[in-house]
Amino acid sequence: MSIQTAKRLETVEEYYFSKKLREVRALAASGKPILNMAIGSPDLDPPKEVVESIQNAVVLDGAHKYQSYQGIPELREAISNFYENKYKVVLDPENEILPLMGSKEGIMHISLAYLNEGDEVLVPNPGYPTYTSVTNLVGAKPVYYDLVAENEWEPDLKDLAKKDLSKVKIMWVNYPHMPTGANGSIDLFKKLVNFATDHNILLVNDNPYSFVLNDNPISILFVPGAKNVALELNSLSKTFNMAGWRVGMVNGSQEKIEAILKVKSNMDSGMFQGIQKGAIAALNISDDWYSKMNTIYKERRKLIWELASILGCNYDKTATGMFVWAKLPKGINAVEFIDTILYENSVFITPGDIFGSNGAGYIRFSLCVTKENIKEAIKRLQVEA
Incomplete structure (x- = not known):
């Protein structure tokens, strides 16, 4: 006997990397010497202070009990101090910060808190595929807005304003942008806040790449009046090499945080205290940490640029973040191209198509690859060039 699955599953497919990585x-497993240059999963260790903090925390009295749905007060205080020190944004740790088990769950929590069936959601093209899948899962409708190189991967808000936005409830933005590395700016954030205010839209900036190869970290919440219409997701995964720890946060006005907490408190029972203690240590780390990580990523990026050039690609050397977004020569199908390289050269690269139609003709390299492995990929692909 077969039990029928929910109709919502008809609106989504298994995540590309979940399927492709199998x-x-x-x-x-068959013996191919695969070099994975596709995934943004940091290969470097977290700060030693972070590891020591969780080690010490596991023996504390009460460490293994259920924890607060809102995180321990010390964690919210550390997030508040981090935002004030790094972004010049003041957040009340009591009611404007909600720690998350990774910011990815925040996308679902926000969507469940604000979207009804039939509502519309503005989703960037190209952009993070989870914005689309979660929108579909909750019964809302994704409406794509174009990001193109000619406009520096920023939305054309004047063009968007001409469209019927009466059903739009949420707009997802993501700067520094994944996959393109476009940095965004306070000027862009001001325009986005004004746009969201004019059209009564909840604006959500997904901001996990602020400190990777970026000398000017910014938050949308820096913009005056932003808390009236905006939320910001952030994460410790990329900045502190803590992807597997699943530590993120959503920040915004008390009213919005309370709405999200209604969802979250019914979906988990709090974050392990030791992980929270480790997160506090990370948020309090010295600026030397960022410099050290970016020195490593700069060295890797230079080699990735060399690899991209071998493949005949163009790329933007001013882009930020953990990836190199590269345009293939005209007429080359990125999906077919990466499959050829995977099977013939045992190098796995991400095709831009998975991020939306505006990603067609592009490929994305991760910087979470050792210099030795990048050099090996260069050797393998030089033979083909």
Whole structure:
């Protein structure tokens, strides 16, 4: 007997990397020397202070009990101090900060808190595929807005304003942008806040790449009046090499945080205290940490640029973040191209198509690859060039 699945599953597919990585693992298991240059999963260790903090925390009295849905007060205080020190944004730790088990869950929590069936959501193209899948899962409708190189991967808000936005409830933005590395600016954030205010839209900036190869970290909440219409997601995954720890946060006005907490408190039972203690240590780390990480990423990025050039790609050397977004020569299908390289050269790269139609003709390299492995990929692909 077959039990019928929910109709919502008809609106989504398995996440690309979940499916593709099974194929990549099978190739590796068969003896292929696969070099994975596709995934933004940091390969470097977290700060030693962070590891020591969780080690010490596991023996504390009460460490293994259920924890607060809002996180321990010390964590919210650390997030508040971090935002004030790094972004010049003042957040009340009591009611304007909600720690998350990774910011990815925040996308679902925000959507469940604010979207009804039939509501519309503005989703960037190209952009993070989870914005679309979560929108579909909750019964809302994704409406894509174009990001193109000619406009520096920023939305054309004048063009958007001409459209019927009466059903739009949420607009997802993501600066520094993934996958393109476009940095955004306070001027852009001001325009976005004004746009959201004019059209009564909840604006959500997804901001996990602020400190990766970026000398000017910014938050949308810096803009005066932003808290009236905006939320910001952030994460410790990329900045502190803590992807597997699942520590994120959503920040905004008390009213909005309370709405999200209604959802979250019914979906988990609080974050392990030791992880919260580790997160506090990370948020209090010295600026030397960022400099050290970016020195490593700069060295890797230079080699990735060399690899992209071998493949005949163009790329923007001013882009920020953990990836290199590269345009293939005209007429080359990115999906077919990366599959050829995967099967013939055992190098796995991400096709831009998975981020939306405006990603067609592009490929994305991750910087979470050792210099030795990048040099090996260069050797393999030089033969083909």
